[in-house]
């Protein structure tokens with residue numbers, strides 16, 4: 387294992403990165419991204435969810451490997467083929483590339499690990515209580531990440547908010563909380579960050595409501611909200627609009643709106 391800066395929280399060791407990777411007595415959580423080359427050997431490699439920057443550990447030799455089953459479509463052979471080629475043909479010799487075929491277990495149990503279902507970022511997103519530490523993955527984000535992107539990446543914004551409240555409750559009984567994308571802080575500041583994320587979510591909802599005072603498509607809502615939160619010009623790139631649209635749609639789906647189909651797409655207006 388390469389030498390890399392690490393931080394200790396109780397018996398847990400955190401390797402800062404994006405994601406921050408946690409190790410605890412033979413268990414590694416969310417090895418990926420720039421930490422992929424650490425190749426931390428462990429008995430168990432587990433991931434909070436199936437996004438590509440969280441799953442490098444699942445490619446290493448380990449006795450147990452776990453990914454929440456709701457997120458397995460992201461790495462299954464069929465799912466990858468769909469993502470890459472837009473279709474899948476299991477019998478075709480042309481589409482033989484493969485990710486993780488075997489090894490993944492449908493369940494994971496370890497006396498030292500408690501799973502906490504925290505869907506929202508993805509359908510299967512799971513946080514792990516390991517020893518004295520709660521590893522919350524992408525259930526919430528650092529302030530700079532949030533304010534930089536404007537919309538947090540939640541496929542289901544409303545469930546993400548419920549998950550965040552659950553994490554807030556659980557945070558009382560742990561010594562430390564670690565997230566994937568953001569700074570590694572002591573517990574007190576992490577609890578503040580949870581509150582910041584919850585308030586930010588509320589603020590975002592009210593900005594979306596304001597953007598819907600007049601008819602708007604989901605992309606128009608994103609542009610209006612990004613502008614109202616101080617972004618301008620190149621900061622509102624096509625990529626950011628397309629990515630943020632998913633969360634915006636999820637927020638809109640939970641609001642009281644009327645809608646109509648127009649030449650510019652489906653438009654919504656607050657009722």
Ligand SMILES: [Zn+2]
Nearest residue numbers: 435437507524
């Ligand atoms: Zn993710």
